[in-house]
Amino acid sequence: MVPFAARSLLGLVVPPRCAACGEGCASDAALCAGCAAELALARPVLLGDQAGVEVALAAGEYAGCIRELAHALKFGRRLRLAEVAATAMLHAAHEASVELAGAVVPVPADPVRWRSRGFDPAEELALAVARRSGLDFLPCLRRRAGRRQVGRDRRARLARPPRVALRSEPPARVVLVDDVLTTGATIAASAAALRAGGSLEVVALTLARSAQWPHPRGLAGAIDAA
Numbered sequence: 001m002v003p004f005a006a007r008s009l010l011g012l013v014v015p016p017r018c019a020a021c022g023e024g025c026a027s028d029a030a031l032c033a034g035c036a037a038e039l040a041l042a043r044p045v046l047l048g049d050q051a052g053v054e055v056a057l058a059a060g061e062y063a064g065c066i067r068e069l070a071h072a073l074k075f076g077r078r079l080r081l082a083e084v085a086a087t088a089m090l091h092a093a094h095e096a097s098v099e100l101a102g103a104v105v106p107v108p109a110d111p112v113r114w115r116s117r118g119f120d121p122a123e124e125l126a127l128a129v130a131r132r133s134g135l136d137f138l139p140c141l142r143r144r145a146g147r148r149q150v151g152r153d154r155r156a157r158l159a160r161p162p163r164v165a166l167r168s169e170p171p172a173r174v175v176l177v178d179d180v181l182t183t184g185a186t187i188a189a190s191a192a193a194l195r196a197g198g199s200l201e202v203v204a205l206t207l208a209r210s211a212q213w214p215h216p217r218g219l220a221g222a223i224d225a226a
C-alpha cells in the first residue's frame with residue numbers, strides 16, 4: 001500500500017489521464033467522464049451471417065472514444081483498457097440480445113506483429129471478456145507463417161489471405177474476439193478453421209467496426225484486401 005500522503009504527491013506529480021483521450025480524469029477511473037459517457041451511449045453494430053459467422057457484433061463504430069480506445073489498446077496501457085473495452089463489448093451483446101455461449105477464442109495474432117508489440121490486443125480483450133462473462137478462455141487458433149515472400153511485390157503479398165490453423169479442438173460454440181472488424185478476412189479464416197474443427201456456432205465480438213466492413217465486394221473482396 002502506498003501511504004495516503006505519498007499517493008497525493010504522486011497524484012500531483014503524475015495526474016491521472018483518460019486512457020482514451022488523454023485528458024485528466026478521476027484517479028480511480030480508466031476513462032474521463034466525457035469518454036465514459038460517450039462509451040455508454042455507443043450503439044452496438046450488429047451484422048448477421050457474414051464471413052462465416054452467425055453474428056458479427058461490435059460495441060460501436062471505429063470513431064470518437066471507441067477509436068481512441070482501440071488505438072490505445074494496440075499501443076498502450078492494455079490491461080485496464082481491455083477491461084473497459086470488454087465491459088462495452090458485453091454491454092453491446094446484451095443490448096443487441098446476442099447470447100454468448102461456449103468459449104471465448106481470440107483471433108490469432110500475426111506472429112510478426114506479436115513479436116514487435118510483445119502482446120496481442122485480441123488476446124487481452126478475449127481474456128477480459130472471459131473474465132467478465134464467466135466463459136472459458138480458449139486460445140485454440142494460431143496463425144500459420146506465410147511462405148517466403150522474397151521477390152513478391154507488396155500488392156501480391158497483401159492479396160494473400162491470413163492462414164489460420166487449429167491449435168487444439170475448438171468448442172461447439174465460440175465467441176470469437178478481435179479488437180477491430182476491418183475487412184473480415186481474419187475473422188473469415190478463423191471461422192473456417194473453427195468450422196473445420198467441428199464448431200457449430202461462431203459469434204464474432206469486437207470493440208469497433210471500421211468503415212471497411214462489410215467489404216463492398218463481399219467476402220472475396222475482404223480476403224483480397226487482407
Ligand SMILES: [Zn+2]
Nearest residue numbers: 018021032035
Ligand atoms: Zn477521455
